[in-house]
Amino acid sequence: GEDVEQSLFLSVREGDSSVINCTYTDSSSTYLYWYKQEPGAGLQLLTYIFSNMDMKQDQRLTVLLNKKDKHLSLRIADTQTGDSAIYFCAESLNTGTASKLTFGTGTRLQVTL
Amino acid sequence: GAVVSQHPSWVICKSGTSVKIECRSLDFQATTMFWYRQFPKQSLMLMATSNEGSKATYEQGVEKDKFLINHASLTLSTLTVTSAHPEDSSFYICSVIILGNEQFFGPGTRLTVL
Numbered sequence: 001g002e003d004v005e006q007s008l009f010l011s012v013r014e015g016d017s018s019v020i021n022c023t024y025t026d027s028s029s030t031y032l033y034w035y036k037q038e039p040g041a042g043l044q045l046l047t048y049i050f051s052n053m054d055m056k057q058d059q060r061l062t063v064l065l066n067k068k069d070k071h072l073s074l075r076i077a078d079t080q081t082g083d084s085a086i087y088f089c090a091e092s093l094n095t096g097t098a099s100k101l102t103f104g105t106g107t108r109l110q111v112t113l
Numbered sequence: 114g115a116v117v118s119q120h121p122s123w124v125i126c127k128s129g130t131s132v133k134i135e136c137r138s139l140d141f142q143a144t145t146m147f148w149y150r151q152f153p154k155q156s157l158m159l160m161a162t163s164n165e166g167s168k169a170t171y172e173q174g175v176e177k178d179k180f181l182i183n184h185a186s187l188t189l190s191t192l193t194v195t196s197a198h199p200e201d202s203s204f205y206i207c208s209v210i211i212l213g214n215e216q217f218f219g220p221g222t223r224l225t226v227l
Contacts (some may be wrong), residue, residue: 005166035218042117042206043157087158100147101216103156 004104011110019078022089029091037086084111119219134222135194136207142187143209151204163190197226
């Protein structure tokens with residue numbers, strides 16, 4: 001079955017690095033995603049990683065994938081107050097048609113001064 | 114990235130009435146759109162997959178007669194919550210797949226049923 005879990009809350013100081021973790025159970029996942037949701041808004045795709053990759057870096061964001069342990073992480077360098085939001089990881093299965101996403105429980109990131 | 118809009122952004126209705134929510138893909142044609150619902154402080158749950166020109170595919174536990182989905186064109190899908198009740202109050206979000214495996218999400222519609 002599909003089950004994606006995240007810790008509920010993370011608080012960091014402005015300027016520090018944030019690391020948000022995610023575990024998933026479906027080893028057939030082909031893509032893993034990180035989305036950001038600000039209050040009352042939809043989801044913004046931050047980055048994604050293909051399952052045969054170990055790492056992907058995009059400016060302040062670094063995604064690490066440990067496929068053996070089914071563990072995904074998102075590191076935000078130099079965290080800013082504007083990064084305060086809920087972060088969702090999601091996994092998808094490519095069945096050849098439109099892929100369905102299974103979302104994690106979401107991690108609320110609070111950035112303090 | 115693709116722009117996806119939803120209308121309305123916020124709606125309040127009386128119990129027993131029906132509410133229609135629109136999801137539009139503004140930049141691209143989309144043969145497939147997804148509808149999700151999100152309860153407060155919870156994750157997104159996929160409700161159904163909307164396919165242009167054919168019937169929607171509903172997830173287990175989602176009542177197709179209650180949540181009517183119409184995908185009549187390549188840029189518009191609608192979700193109608195029929196005979197809404199307070200337990201239907203939620204945040205409804207649509208998404209569009211444009212390129213490969215990237216899903217672009219709408220801003221969401223907050224439904225409050227009194």
